[in-house]
Every structure is written in structure tokens, then in C-alpha cells.
Amino acid sequence: MATQKWMSWLKDRHYDKAPIKEAIIDIQVESPSLSLANFEKVDISLPKGYAERRKVMMGQLRGQLEGGVLTATAKQDDMGYAFVGGEGKHVVQFKVNGFAFSRLAPYQTWKQLRNEAKTLWESYRQIVGALPVVRIGLRYVNQLDLPLPIRDFRDFIRLYPEISSDLPQLLAGFFLQVQIPQEDLGAMLILNEAMVPPSSPDVASVVLDIDVFKQGLKLESDDEIWNVLEALRLRKNLIFEGCITNNTRELIS
Amino acid sequence: MPAVPLPPFRPDRFGPAVHRVETPSYNQRTSELRDDWLRRLEQSTFLTIKYGLIDAEGALDRISSMERDWDSYGAEPPNANAVRASKEILEELAGALILPSTIVPSAEGGISIYFMTGHRTVYIESYNQGSQTLVMYDHNGNAEVLEIGRDISRADVAGRILTYLG
Numbered sequence: 001m002a003t004q005k006w007m008s009w010l011k012d013r014h015y016d017k018a019p020i021k022e023a024i025i026d027i028q029v030e031s032p033s034l035s036l037a038n039f040e041k042v043d044i045s046l047p048k049g050y051a052e053r054r055k056v057m058m059g060q061l062r063g064q065l066e067g068g069v070l071t072a073t074a075k076q077d078d079m080g081y082a083f084v085g086g087e088g089k090h091v092v093q094f095k096v097n098g099f100a101f102s103r104l105a106p107y108q109t110w111k112q113l114r115n116e117a118k119t120l121w122e123s124y125r126q127i128v129g130a131l132p133v134v135r136i137g138l139r140y141v142n143q144l145d146l147p148l149p150i151r152d153f154r155d156f157i158r159l160y161p162e163i164s165s166d167l168p169q170l171l172a173g174f175f176l177q178v179q180i181p182q183e184d185l186g187a188m189l190i191l192n193e194a195m196v197p198p199s200s201p202d203v204a205s206v207v208l209d210i211d212v213f214k215q216g217l218k219l220e221s222d223d224e225i226w227n228v229l230e231a232l233r234l235r236k237n238l239i240f241e242g243c244i245t246n247n248t249r250e251l252i253s
Numbered sequence: 254m255p256a257v258p259l260p261p262f263r264p265d266r267f268g269p270a271v272h273r274v275e276t277p278s279y280n281q282r283t284s285e286l287r288d289d290w291l292r293r294l295e296q297s298t299f300l301t302i303k304y305g306l307i308d309a310e311g312a313l314d315r316i317s318s319m320e321r322d323w324d325s326y327g328a329e330p331p332n333a334n335a336v337r338a339s340k341e342i343l344e345e346l347a348g349a350l351i352l353p354s355t356i357v358p359s360a361e362g363g364i365s366i367y368f369m370t371g372h373r374t375v376y377i378e379s380y381n382q383g384s385q386t387l388v389m390y391d392h393n394g395n396a397e398v399l400e401i402g403r404d405i406s407r408a409d410v411a412g413r414i415l416t417y418l419g
Contacts, residue, residue, distance in 0.1 A: 022299035
């Protein structure tokens with residue numbers, strides 16, 4: 001009974017000051033025959049409010065990556081196009097190997113995210129046809145702004161690098177990745193956690209990037225996709241709650 | 254010097270059970286992690302913009318420490334005015350999901366921030382004396398120069414760049 005209550009709370013829980021900077025629904029298809037040509041007239045199928053002009057900006061974003069330290073994406077330029085809508089808060093990527101929909105801050109609700117993604121997915125389906133879905137992912141990039149001074153990270157987060165007591169207890173930064181199989185779901189969690197430049201001088205900012213996904217699928221029905229996403233969403237909530245403390249809950253409530 | 258006694262090894266402290274090791278080699282794992290991180294970065298608009306802005310500000314910092322005559326033709330280095338104005342415009346454009354292609358010092362004394370596509374280029378030049386211009390040109394030699402604040406408001410710059418490059 002207690003478990004049921006907990007699961008129900010997880011399903012419905014909402015934080016007024018949710019630290020979600022971006023929520024991403026990623027659906028990949030088996031696409032041996034798709035090419036960029038399939039997407040050249042993609043604006044025809046896009047819902048109202050999504051601008052084709054951001055095809056260019058997709059190139060800009062990649063240009064930055066190429067020009068910076070992270071240069072290995074150079075060959076991915078022909079993967080597809082990105083379009084921006086929702087007053088600059090929605091980004092949809094139509095790629096030869098799949099579809100990704102992002103909602104940027106401020107995050108609204110799961111229902112809105114899912115419904116918008118569903119509409120866009122239908123547009124993608126019109127272009128690529130009935131290709132089987134091979135991977136489904138749900139990713140939430142959170143940024144926790146923790147008030148300084150912090151006595152101990154453990155006061156706010158429950159997943160952190162433990163510094164040996166034989167070492168100086170000063171931490172200028174960290175980047176942590178854990179990969180945790182979610183065996184009951186047949187899914188995988190990849191969780192990246194990193195200190196990032198703070199959003200203001202009186203906080204320390206930590207990115208908590210939760211990516212839960214199922215791969216090796218061969219789903220033909222769209223209903224199955226959304227059922228999988230519902231399960232991943234519940235798991236994502238469980239993982240987020242597992243990473244924070246009551247102090248953090250107070251901060252974001 | 255007396256030897257420091259090491260604490261006893263405590264295998265029970267390693268909570269998560271390791272059932273199998275899937276890491277064939279350190280090099281391969283490093284490469285996989287890098288590729289994975291790049292994919293994740295590219296998938297996330299928030300992280301792309303955030304880290305893109307960090308890179309851009311790093312470029313500004315490097316440029317701001319240049320010395321006089323950096324181009325051997327007597328050019329002034331960018332001063333604090335130009336750096337501040339460049340930083341402000343970069344932040345504003347990042348809000349519109351626009352990142353620069355490259356940032357370079359200007360021989361006129363200031364900083365130029367470039368945005369490029371296949372056939373068209375836009376740059377914003379922030380001069381040491383405080384003014385800013387928006388310059389747009391294509392490969393056919395068509396060019397337009399607007400002074401920000403006089404010919405175009407700062408708030409309209411992002412939209413203008415998108416329209417021109419799009």
C-alpha cells in the first residue's frame with residue numbers, strides 16, 4: 001500500500017520551482033533507406049508555429065562545436081534538421097535515424113510535453129512512414145542552484161563524488177557519470193552530474209542530467225511508444241527523487 | 254620517516270554489485286565516453302548553448318589579454334568596453350539560441366563576433382569606444398551595415414540575424 005502511495009505521488013508530483021532546464025523525448029527508428037532528401041520539405045508537415053529558419057541555426061550550433069574543443073561531431077552535419085517553435089522554448093529535430101523533441105525552461109507539465117511530442121511525432125511519421133522504432137529515451141537536464149556556502153554536498157544531493165578524508169576537502173569541480181541498468185524495465189539509466197558555472201554568485205550550480213532509455217526494440221505501434229515513455233517518465237521521477245534531499249525539495253517547492 | 258599505516262581494505266564499502274565488467278580497455282572506454290558526451294551535448298539545446306557560451310566567453314577572455322600591435326600593423330587590443338559589450342550581445346543572442354561561429358579581435362580596435370552559413374555571413378563589431386555595428390554580406394558582394402542602437406535596436410538584432418542567415 002505504501003509503495004502504491006509513493007508511486008502515485010511520483011506520478012503526480014510537481015515542483016513549483018522545478019529545476020528542469022530541458023526535457024527531451026528521443027525516438028529512434030530503423031532507417032536503412034532514409035536520407036536528408038526525405039526532410040527537405042519538412043516544413044509542409046510541421047505544426048503551425050514551427051519555423052524552418054532554424055535549419056540554419058542547427059548549422060550554427062554545430063559550427064560552434066566544430067570550432068571549439070568538441071570537434072568530433074563534424075561528420076554528423078547531415079543527420080537532419082532542427083526547428084524551433086513554442087516561442088523559442090520548443091526544439092524538434094527530424095533526423096534520418098529518428099526524432100527528438102525538447103522543451104526548454106520553463107518546464108510546464110509532462111502532459112503538455114507528451115502531447116506536443118505526439119503531434120510532432122505524427123509529422124515525422126508522415127515523412128518517414130511506418131519504420132520500426134528501435135530506441136526510446138527520456139532525458140531531463142536539471143540544474144540545481146544550491147545556496148552558498150555549502151557545508152556538504154550531501155545536504156542537497158545524494159549522488160556525489162566522495163572525497164577521501166585523506167585528501168584536501170576542497171572541490172573546484174567534478175563530472176560524474178553512472179550507468180545503472182533498470183533491469184525490471186529492460187532499460188538503462190545514464191546519469192551525468194557536473195558542476196557548471198553558477199547562474200548567480202551566491203549559488204553553486206550542479207547539472208543533474210538523467211537519461212533513461214530502452215534500446216534494441218522493434219516497435220511497430222505508436223501506442224507502444226507512448227506506453228514505454230510513460231514507464232520511463234515514472235522511473236525518471238523515481239531517479240530524480242533518489243538523487244536529492246529534503247533540503248533540495250524545499251528549494252524547488 | 255615512519256610508514257603511515259594504511260586503513261584496512263573494506264570491500265563492503267563498494268555498495269553497487271559489479272556482476273560483470275564491460276570495459277575492454279581504457280582507451281576504448283575513453284573514446285566511447287567522449288563520443289557519448291558529444292552526442293548528449295548535441296542532443297541538448299540547453300547544454301549546447303550553455304557550453305557554447307562558456308567557450309565564447311573563454312575566447313573573449315583570451316582576446317582581451319592581447320597586447321598592442323597584435324597584428325603587427327599597430328592595432329589596439331580590445332578594451333574593457335568592447336569585451337563587456339560583446340559579452341552582453343553574446344548572452345542576448347544565446348537567449349535566442351544563437352551561438353557564434355568564431356570570435357576575433359578587430360583591427361579597428363574592438364571585437365568581431367561572426368555568424369556564418371554557406372553563402373552568408375553576419376558579424377557584430379564592438380568597438381573600443383563603445384559603438385556596435387551589425388554587418389551582413391554574401392558571396393556576391395552584397396553588404397549591409399547597421400549601427401546598433403541607431404539603425405537597429407539591440408532587441409531586434411537576433412531576429413535580423415536569423416532572417417538574414419535563414
